Amino acid sequence: MTEVKIDSVNRPWVTSDTAALHCTVSPRLLAWVEDSVPVSSFTPRVVLDVGCGSGGLTFHLAKIVPRVVGIDLSESLIRETADKARDLGIENVEFLVADAERTDYRTITGEPIRMIVATLCMSDAIILRSSKALEQGFPFVFSCIESQQWQESGRSPRFAYEAEVLQHRLETSGFEVLDLWLERETLEFETADQMIDDFFDDGSLKGRWHKDGRWKTYVDYVKAGGRTFTARSHLLVNTRKG
Numbered sequence: 001m002t003e004v005k006i007d008s009v010n011r012p013w014v015t016s017d018t019a020a021l022h023c024t025v026s027p028r029l030l031a032w033v034e035d036s037v038p039v040s041s042f043t044p045r046v047v048l049d050v051g052c053g054s055g056g057l058t059f060h061l062a063k064i065v066p067r068v069v070g071i072d073l074s075e076s077l078i079r080e081t082a083d084k085a086r087d088l089g090i091e092n093v094e095f096l097v098a099d100a101e102r103t104d105y106r107t108i109t110g111e112p113i114r115m116i117v118a119t120l121c122m123s124d125a126i127i128l129r130s131s132k133a134l135e136q137g138f139p140f141v142f143s144c145i146e147s148q149q150w151q152e153s154g155r156s157p158r159f160a161y162e163a164e165v166l167q168h169r170l171e172t173s174g175f176e177v178l179d180l181w182l183e184r185e186t187l188e189f190e191t192a193d194q195m196i197d198d199f200f201d202d203g204s205l206k207g208r209w210h211k212d213g214r215w216k217t218y219v220d221y222v223k224a225g226g227r228t229f230t231a232r233s234h235l236l237v238n239t240r241k242g
């Protein structure tokens, strides 16, 4: 097994920190993606971005590879992101609605895939489908949520992994893990208001947590004196198909 490298920071909350911190894409991951490009002898092959959302990584890749396809389950996100590509005149990206857990990736792209990437969209089914779609030696590079993220809300996010479980899953699915990092940011607050109002200022995560009970668990934790919060805990994984 590859040693899990840890980059864990405990730091005071600052006013610019909001719940959106958990979506941050790590520079470490971007560097791996860029470093993987020459290895993959691209032209004219394609890169697939699984669960592309609003296309942050897809647009980044479009600058360095000939063709990128982003897939996502959300029709509205795909429509918005495709419109954005059209408005910007970016011609080597395509955005398609697809369920990444139930679709054959080569059918989507119509040609061999030279690299699969994903940020914060990962599951056992996606690992298996990526293994089927990639030829030997090609990169599968992604980030996913680690199970300690938001532990103060009483529940791990859906699709969160523990490092050892993820590594085992990858190895049994035919991937060689070259590098595995845990990046974690734990924030320290001075007051309950900072934790309940200021940090969750845009309301979208708070809304979801209200619905599934996590908000109550979190508020109870704060009222009981809890002043730290695991705001971001991600696993970053650099693999090759074995």
Ligand SMILES: C[S@@+](CC[C@H](N)C(=O)[O-])C[C@H]1O[C@@H](n2cnc3c(N)ncnc32)[C@H](O)[C@@H]1O
Pocket (backbone or CB within 6 Å): 023, 025, 050, 051, 052, 053, 054, 055, 056, 071, 072, 073, 074, 077, 098, 099, 100, 101, 118, 119, 120, 121
């Ligand atoms: C946390 S967001 C990450 C989005 C983007 N990769 C980013 O880093 O900004 C997770 C994305 O995965 C998408 N998603 C979830 N399950 C999916 C599935 N089965 N197939 C395709 N996309 C999925 C969601 O619609 C959402 O856009």
